Amino acid sequence: MENLLDQYSHVVGNEVIDHLRQLANPLKGMKILHINSTKEGGGVAEILNRLIPLKRELGIDAEWEIIIGEREFYQCTKKFHNSLQGNRDEVSDNLLEVYKSTNANNFERLRSKLVDADIVFIHDPQPAALLSFCKNERKGRWIWRCHIDVSHPFRPVWKFLHEYIKDYDASIWSLSTFVQQLPHPLYLIPPSIDPLSEKNVELPEKEISHYLDSWGLKREIPIITQVSRFDRFKDPVGVIQAYRLIKKYVPVQLVLAGGGASDDPEGQQVLQEVKSFAGDDPDVHILELPNDAHRAINALQRGSNIILQKSLKEGFGLTVTEGLWKGKPVIGGDTGGIRLQVINHYSGFLVNTPEGAAMRIRYLLKHPDIVNKMGENAKQYVMDNFLITRHLREYLTLICALIFGSNDLIELKMPAQVQSV
Numbered sequence: 416m417e418n419l420l421d422q423y424s425h426v427v428g429n430e431v432i433d434h435l436r437q438l439a440n441p442l443k444g445m446k447i448l449h450i451n452s453t454k455e456g457g458g459v460a461e462i463l464n465r466l467i468p469l470k471r472e473l474g475i476d477a478e479w480e481i482i483i484g485e486r487e488f489y490q491c492t493k494k495f496h497n498s499l500q501g502n503r504d505e506v507s508d509n510l511l512e513v514y515k516s517t518n519a520n521n522f523e524r525l526r527s528k529l530v531d532a533d534i535v536f537i538h539d540p541q542p543a544a545l546l547s548f549c550k551n552e553r554k555g556r557w558i559w560r561c562h563i564d565v566s567h568p569f570r571p572v573w574k575f576l577h578e579y580i581k582d583y584d585a586s587i588w589s590l591s592t593f594v595q596q597l598p599h600p601l602y603l604i605p606p607s608i609d610p611l612s613e614k615n616v617e618l619p620e621k622e623i624s625h626y627l628d629s630w631g632l633k634r635e636i637p638i639i640t641q642v643s644r645f646d647r648f649k650d651p652v653g654v655i656q657a658y659r660l661i662k663k664y665v666p667v668q669l670v671l672a673g674g675g676a677s678d679d680p681e682g683q684q685v686l687q688e689v690k691s692f693a694g695d696d697p698d699v700h701i702l703e704l705p706n707d708a709h710r711a712i713n714a715l716q717r718g719s720n721i722i723l724q725k726s727l728k729e730g731f732g733l734t735v736t737e738g739l740w741k742g743k744p745v746i747g748g749d750t751g752g753i754r755l756q757v758i759n760h761y762s763g764f765l766v767n768t769p770e771g772a773a774m775r776i777r778y779l780l781k782h783p784d785i786v787n788k789m790g791e792n793a794k795q796y797v798m799d800n801f802l803i804t805r806h807l808r809e810y811l812t813l814i815c816a817l818i819f820g821s822n823d824l825i826e827l828k829m830p831a832q833v834q835s836v
């Protein structure tokens with residue numbers, strides 16, 4: 416069987432893969448450790464699942480570990496998450512102590528790996544305090560990778576986390592508007608999707624129909640879908656409000672599909688709120704899917720007419736990228752990372768209210784030719800900007816910059832030159 420990297424060349428071309436190999440050459444054998452807070456659910460796990468095997472294939476000794484805590488730890492970090500995205504969610508001193516002690520315990524558990532790694536990527540606030548226990552022991556560079564919208568954080572929480580994050584060697588952000596002042600180099604690297612993952616590969620029509628049938632969805636009636644964890648920032652209630660506005664005029668089916676993430680303690684409560692708001696409308700389908708239901712979500716996105724992501728805050732929104740990649744216009748909340756992906760009137764629409772979303776959905780349902788054109792634009796835009804190969808190239812470039820410094824120029828050769836060397 417063809418090796419993993421060569422499989423990508425069919426999507427992005429040989430030159431892109433060749434550049435990745437050249438960039439990775441000086442990094443061969445290096446230990447790169449990624450730490451986040453869950454292997455299941457949410458965008459970060461989705462990305463790491465795909466990125467680690469690719470780094471390994473390039474000869475890098477990449478590993479992925481998670482920080483593990485008790486219920487109170489996740490309560491605390493969910494409050495961090497909500498506060499960094501702008502809610503005034505006070506965190507008690509008791510929870511802050513749990514945060515510190517959980518990081519201390521995890522440092523002891525992962526000590527040898529953390530100390531030995533050449534590069535440590537710490538994703539989001541949950542494991543951010545690990546570095547403070549490392550003191551002078553560490554061998555490598557540490558990078559804090561922020562996946563959330565920190566454009567208007569609740570200050571006391573940012574101030575608390577800033578004390579840890581300022582000591583990192585660099586940080587990575589998805590959007591310039593999220594960036595906070597820090598005394599180290601700041602990099603802008605948006606996330607990405609993997610075109611070859613189960614979530615995104617082409618699927619046979621038969622398989623798509625099979626999934627839609629199993630959920631009781633009818634293909635002759637338009638399907639509007641939002642795939643998301645049950646989180647208030649994703650505004651599932653606003654999605655139902657938009658659906659009700661359209662339903663008065665045209666038959667339509669709504670799907671809200673989501674599972675939990677092991678680091679999100681609010682999911683069940685939000686799911687109950689959504690179910691009770693939806694009532695017993697037979698055309699609202701709330702699908703609770705297991706975390707590994709990647710092909711099912713792929714089929715749902717492909718079988719839908721329009722993809723929604725009506726978030727009120729969004730670090731990036733892989734669900735938007737996934738929808739665009741499937742040639743669907745996306746109607747997304749006019750916020751954060753969605754603005755980077757949905758080009759208004761070109762690959763979808765940006766909206767601020769349920770009324771706005773309803774108006775744009777009705778417009779698209781009446782204009783299938785525009786749906787097709789926007790869908791083509793959408794796919795091409797992801798191809799050019801948001802595939803894993805671009806993401807990996809930028810990570811490798813950043814690692815080279817941190818390790819070799821800005822004076823050491825890595826010159827990438829064109830394929831013809833490579834053959835003649």
Ligand code: UDP
Nearest residue numbers: 457458459461643644672673674732733734
């Ligand atoms: N996802 C999933 N099952 C679900 C809900 C979401 O597999 O029930 C996936 C979704 O397809 C996407 C990721 O989880 O790949 C969510 O990433 P996003 O950036 O949209 O949001 P986050 O959850 O990180 O806030």
